[in-house]
Each structure stands twice: as structure tokens, then as C-alpha cells.
Amino acid sequence: MRYSSQVKPISYLKANAAEVLTNLAERREPLVITQNGEAKAVLQDVASFEETQETLALLKILALGNQDVAAGKTKCAAEIVARLRAKRPTA
Template identity: 80%
Template sequence: MRYSSQVKPISYLKANAAEVLSRIAEQREPLIITQNGEAKAVLQDVASFEETQEALALLKILALGQQEVADGKVKPVADVVSRLRAKRDSA
């Protein structure tokens, strides 16, 4: 995706807010808002934002898991299964 076509000044957003929101929702592409020629914000539709947040959460979980493996905080799956079965059987 080329972001160069998705850059608009804040004055454009102010004058065309409804149109901008419709386009963002339809195209699902972010819009970069500039102020005094400098990028200041990114506007995106809610569905894309939620997808991004979910992806980041999954990546964080993976990173935490990798760190636990690196720190040796792991147990053989057979031990975990045995412990779970023992709990189930004692209940």
C-alpha cells in the first residue's frame, strides 16, 4: 500500500469529514493527517483498528512465550498432561 496518496492536511479533514469517514470505512485504508506539513495522526476505520490490536496482542503473547522458553520456564507436555489427569481423577 502506498501511503503517499493517503496523506491529507487537517484542513481537508475539517472540510470533508463525512466524506473522509465514508471513504476510510469503504476502502479500509488509513489516512495520514498533516498539520503544518508534518504528519500528526493516522485515521483508520474501527474494524481495521480492532484487527491491528488483536494481531498485536497475539504477537505479544508469542513474544512472552518465546521469552519463557528462553528462560527455561517450560515443562514437558507429558508432565502437564499427567498432572491435569491427576487433578481430574481426584475431583
């Protein structure tokens, strides 16, 4: 995605806030807001923001898992299954 096509000055946002919000929801593309010609903020619709946050959370879980593997903090699946079966009450 090219952000350069979605760049607007803050004055545009002030004058067209309702239109900007509608476009964000429809296009689901972030909008870069500039102030004095410099990028200052990025706006995005709520659904995209939530998806981004979920993706970041999953990536964090993967990174933590990789750290555990690197540190040797793992057990083989067969060992875990055997322990669970040993704790299961018999009928």
C-alpha cells in the same frame, strides 16, 4: 501499502469529515493527516483499529511465550498430561 497516496492536510479533513469517514470505512486504508506540511496523525476505521489491537495482543502473547522459553520456564506436554490425569477422579 503505500501511505503516500493517502495523505491529506487537516484543512481537507475539516472540510470533508463525513466523506473522509465514509472512505475510511469503505477502503479500510489509513489516512495520514498533515499540519503545516508535516505528518501529525493517522486515521483509520474502527474495524481496522480493532484488528490491529487484536494482532498486537497476539504478538505480545507470543513474545511473552518466547521469553518463557528462553528463561527455561517450560514443561513438556507429556508431563502436564500425566499430572492432569493423576488429578482426574476415577469413575
